[in-house]
Amino acid sequence: MTDDVLKRLEARSIAKQSEFIGNIASRLGRVGxxxxxxxxxxxxxxxxxxxxxxxxxxRVSLFSDNWGKAGGHVVRHGSMEDxxxxxAAKANELGAKLVLRQNQPELNALAIEAxxxxxxVVVWDEAPKADRLAVAAxxxxxxxxxxxxxAYTGSLVxxxxxxxxxxxxxxxxxxxxxxxxxxxxxxxxxxxxxxxxTPREALPAGVHFISGxxxxxxxxxxxxxxxxxxxxxxxxxxx
Numbered sequence: 001m002t003d004d005v006l007k008r009l010e011a012r013s014i015a016k017q018s019e020f021i022g023n024i025a026s027r028l029g030r031v032g033x034x035x036x037x038x039x040x041x042x043x044x045x046x047x048x049x050x051x052x053x054x055x056x057x058x059r060v061s062l063f064s065d066n067w068g069k070a071g072g073h074v075v076r077h078g079s080m081e082d083x084x085x086x087x088a089a090k091a092n093e094l095g096a097k098l099v100l101r102q103n104q105p106e107l108n109a110l111a112i113e114a115x116x117x118x119x120x121v122v123v124w125d126e127a128p129k130a131d132r133l134a135v136a137a138x139x140x141x142x143x144x145x146x147x148x149x150x151a152y153t154g155s156l157v158x159x160x161x162x163x164x165x166x167x168x169x170x171x172x173x174x175x176x177x178x179x180x181x182x183x184x185x186x187x188x189x190x191x192x193x194x195x196x197x198t199p200r201e202a203l204p205a206g207v208h209f210i211s212g213x214x215x216x217x218x219x220x221x222x223x224x225x226x227x228x229x230x231x232x233x234x235x236x237x238x239x
Contacts, residue, residue, distance in 0.1 A: 045189060054186045059151040060237060063184060066154025067235055070212030076237040080110060080178075083238050087176055088115035090234075091141055100124060100136055100172055101143035103163040106180075112143065124165045133167055142172035142230065146210075148191045149179045149235065155211045156235060157191050159204035166206050175230040177210070181239030 054062065064074040077083040091099060099121045101107050113121040119140075127135050136142070144164075148157035156177050160166040169175055185191060195207065214229030 049187070050189065052187060054151060056181065056184065059184045059186055060181065062186075063149055063151040063154055063235075064237075066151070067212065068154075070154055072154075072212040072233045072235055074235050074237065078239070080106065080238055083178060083236050084110050084112060084115060086236070087112060087143070090176075091116055091119060094140065094174065096140035096174075098122065098135070098139045099141045099143060100139040100168050102145065102165070102168050104145050106145045106178065107143065124168050125163045132165060133171070136165070136167035136171035139172035141174045141176055142168045142170075143176045143178075144169050145178045145180070147183065149184045149237075150188050150191060151184060151186050153188050153209075153211065155188070155209045158208045158210065160206040160208065161204055166208055169208060169210060170229050172230055173232070175210075175233040176236060177234065178236045178238055181237055184237075 060076070067074055075086060077086060096116070096119050099112070099116060099119050101112070101121065101123060103123050103125050122135055122139070124132065124136075144158055146156045147159050149155070150157065156179065158164075158166070158169050158177070169177065195203070210233070213231050213233045216228060
């Protein structure tokens, strides 16, 4: 192919690109490539949204509605002791043989092990490191205390670390996520803004947003639940 042909092809390509970009520019009210872009008086969410907040009971109601629409289950208890009794009863009802939990102060104080004599309860970072993923994949129940719950999106937020493996919430068949009500916020920005302001070296290893059970659909939109994670998820609201 000669240089002349290549130049003609290049010129044709540039012309088509200019025509395409020019069409977009005209729809945006701009003329030519050198025209200055329109002014954007706002950056990020508007002030009224940043100030939007709901009373606690409205947050609980909105979260429960959105979480339920995504296929999750919500139960509410007045205390951690009540939650422990429910967790033990539900685990026994499900016939759980292996329960994997995070190493968290709230769960250490809960001492769920004493309530599950027929199940093996494994603490994430106490299992041999080489076996942790296999344990998580084989667990009937994963038990975590979340860092936040977001009412407007119906999402749980779980931060991971060396003592709080993400696999505890991602791999077991059923997830029990305890939500202290003082961690229930209205907007997702209330979670994201403090993270954005956190120095890089102080950021958690991972931040995971959970919005109901695992779901996957193929090209024909055949929906399957629980393929890549828990097929049943409980948000256990406490407070």
